[in-house]
Amino acid sequence: MLQILLFLQVALTPALAWIPVEDWGSGNVNASLGESGQCLCHVYLPDTTFPVDRVQHMQQVSKDLILEVEIQMDKMVSYEAKLDVYLKELADLTVRVAMLESDSDKYIKLDFELLRIELREFEFLVSQLKDSLNSSSPMFDSLFTEIHNMTLIVNQLESYDKSNLDVIRIEFAKLQKKLEECQKDQEFIKPEIGNCNHTGIMSISKPTVVQLNAHLNAGYQYGGWGKDSKPLRGYESMYFYGAYSSPSVHDFYLYSNYEKLIQRSAFKHHDITYGWEGTGNNYIVHGNTIYYQHGTPLSMTKLNLTSSKYDYRVIPAVSEQFSYSYSDNQHMDFAADENGLWVMYASIASKGKIVLAKIDEKSFGIEHEWNTGVYKKLAGNAFMACGVMYATRSVDVNTEEIYYAFNTKTGEEKHLNIKFNKFQDRYTNLDYNPTDKKLYMYNNGYYVSYNVGFNKE
Structure with missing residues (x-):
């Protein structure tokens, strides 16, 4: 069986891919017989310079784009997780807004909680005042009693009624004024910021x-x-x-x-x-x-x-x-x-x-x-x-x-x-x-x- 080997000799091989076969033209293709009887086919392509530098640039741009896409995808995953959290918080806020719309006085609950916190701070301040003066007097006992009574009143009147809250605020202001007078009378001086005149x-x-x-x-x-x-x-x-x-x-x-x-x-x-x-x-x-x-x-x-x-x-x-x-x-x-x-x-x-x-x-x-x-x-x-x-x-x-x-x-x-x-x-x-x-x-x-x-x- 006679095998005919076809050799294509191409001057600029990469350029071949850029030119359709039907456009080659008969004048650019010649055939001849080699020394060993092989059929040789010579193809001559136009002298077109292949844009290697542009291809390399495109490859680098492609890599950069792939990396950027990966970064953005990671961000999207992170945003998705945060979105779930925000949606949950939004649902909670929706419930709270609905409560406020149904009863505008319900915000008063927060005010009562703030009063409780301030009463606790008053109690600690009186304790500190008492310790700093090494003293136990009817005045301190009276302050402790008033703070305790105020706490009971806050608990009892937490009915979210604005008029009750106004009464509490008036009594609270009186208690605060008493405490300030007590501090002044006992010459209790609050430490100055930056003062290190002590031994530790x-x-x-x-x-x-x-x-x-x-x-x-x-x-x-x-x-x-x-x-x-x-x-x-x-x-x-x-x-x-x-x-x-x-x-x-x-x-x-x-x-x-x-x-x-x-x-x-x-x-x-x-x-x-x-x-x-x-x-x-x-x-x-x-x-x-x-x-x-x-x-x-x-x-x-x-x-x-x-x-x-x-x-x-x-x-x-x-x-x-x-x-x-x-x-x-x-x-x-x-x-x-x-x-x-x-x-x-x-x-x-x-x-x-x-x-x-x-x-x-x-x-x-x-x-x-x-x-x-x-x-x-x-x-x-x-x-x-x-x-x-x-x-x-x-x-x-x-x-x-x-x-x-x-x-x-x-x-x-x-x-x-x-x-x-x-x-x-x-x-x-x-x-x-x-x-x-x-x-x-x-x-x-x-x-x-x-x-x-x-x-x-």
């Missing part, structure tokens, strides 16, 4: 349990709340809150004042930009900027709440082996006090003991560091007040203890025994605020606060 913390008040978090979900165990420790003018009353079901930082809320916090009515909701999400729970707001832990390697990161500008600084010494006893991933703990901004962490070099570092707010760098004697894994949390680091630990399910203090001015260490009550066993955020001399704790999904008593001697 002497006592912690009973906890003020404000309420469950704004998500109304006890499953949001990781997070924090509180006030700006160096507020801008006009934002002195602002509160922040952010909480999650895992140790992370991906969004948070701002409230113009305490009442708006209780009402869960935020004036701003910040979503942390993709790629800038944080981990851990020990974040704070200081100077209209949120400071939190982020990334691998671990870095201290900040977000300006006005400009929405991010920045970060890596601290190479931070070790992921050491966290507080109540939660994983709390490798960097931010704090603020009368002296400025701080960060606490543990390293391999420090053998797991807390290293205290002062942050330069302008350069966003570390000014100075101190090695403390606190093994981080044994501590529940730590905070700063007047240049002194205080560490806490659990005594039992209901009791926490400040057991250690380190003074950055003198380098002196002290072992303390300052016990205070916890609302629930575990908490993930504890910070002192120099503007109101309070401790803010995020305790198993609840807002909790404490008044701090300093030793004036």
